[in-house]
Amino acid sequence: MPHLYLHVPFCVRRCSYCDFSIAVRKRIPAREYVDAVLRELEGVRATDAGAAPRGAPERGLDTLYLGGGTPSLLPIDALTGLLTSLRDAFGVTSLRDHDVEVTLEANPEDVTTEIATGWRSVGVNRVSLGAQSFDDRVLTWMHRSHDAARIGAAVHALRGAGIDNISLDLIFALPAELQRDWERDLALALSLGPDHLSLYGLTVEERTPLARWISRGAVVPPEDDRYADEYLLAHSRLAASGYRFYEVSNACRDERRSRHNSAYWSGRPYLGLGPAAHSYDGRARRWNVAAWPAYARAVAAGRSPVESREVLTPEQRELERVYLALRSDAGLPVTAFDRPRPPSPARWVEQGWVEVRGDRLVCTPQGWLRLDSLVRDLTDVGAVA
Ligand code: SF4
Secondary structure, three states: OOEEEEEEOEEOOOOOOOOOOOEEOOOOOHHHHHHHHHHHHHHHHHHHHHHOOOOOOOOOOOEEEEEEOOHHHOOHHHHHHHHHHHHHHOOOOOOOOOOOEEEEEEOHHHOOHHHHHHHHHOOOOEEEEEEEOOOHHHHHHOOOOOOHHHHHHHHHHHHHOOOOEEEEEEEEOOOHHHOOOHHHHHHHHHHOOOOEEEEEEOOOOOOOHHHHHHHOOOOOOOOHHHHHHHHHHHHHHHHHOOOEEEEOOEEEOOOOOOHHHHHHHOOOOEEEEOOOOEEEOOOEEEEEOOOHHHHHHHHHOOOOOEEEEEEOOHHHHHHHHHHHHHHEOOOEEHHHHOOOOOOOHHHHHHOOOEEEEOOEEEEOHHHHHOHHHHHHHHHHOOOOO
16 A cells, blocks of 8 residues: 655745745645646656556555645645545545545644634544744744644644644754743643654754854854753653654654654655655655746646656665664664674663664664664674674
């Protein structure tokens, strides 16, 4: 069963830390967007029917993820048309049951009871809400367009509409001068009882307002210690409330993992449509042009919007396998260390970076803090078993 990702690139403004491929628009060209994505799908299918490469779209869907950008800006009629066409294209009888996980990323200010009811009626059964912080001062600094009160209102509206699988995104490790109270934000997020939380440390990306503020000395970049302290605090607060991290940045309760993102983390194939969307067939990756106008032009002219492809070498696939295994709670089999000059798994355990679960080694929070260096240790010294 395939996993389908749609990149919806539109935002009403750019957040201060964001370097995603977005198109800032006051009015969303919803009709053009839906037509373009469906046309791209037709093109992918025609190519695959001719060449029959690995990863050709199959019938049926396991997960559908609308990410962005801000998918919650799509008007309900456009979303209905899009999801109905995709349902038909993939031969899915109905998106309204929970057989297909249908996630929509939403900004809190876009969610009302009426809109959430519309989403539910077209098959959306999971919403990932860009909360980021419950401090209005911080939200203003981030250039977000919602205030803290809208987050709770959005969660209530979603539940009222029958969407109870809700994830909240929060950003931590903000510059010290903001005096953000991370503990308070965690407590307020937990008080809403979401099934899932995604926690991301702030990174300073080039060509963002934040990078410009830092380069002219208006903001001091966050220190590494703050990142580690806040990450570990999140682990302890969430564990005390019954949540479990199943991936370096993602925690859930009652096993309500993101099925879509779990597919990425376990190396399964997926198809991405829309500007900047990536696809992977288990062997090769390809990605579309990032800019919306270039994407729309290519598709309208009947050309492929694919910008580039790369076939992964066996070494790259191995590196990726190790990285994905260590970043999730799947962990690495102990046999991964059976080779010449391996790092010592006993030392990793002794340092508190991994713990043994059956025949696998799974990262602890301390291990996830040094994930890159663990992967380097394991892959630098030769092929992994
Ligand atoms: S809403 Fe999301 S995608 Fe859009 S600018 Fe903000 S962080 Fe980036």
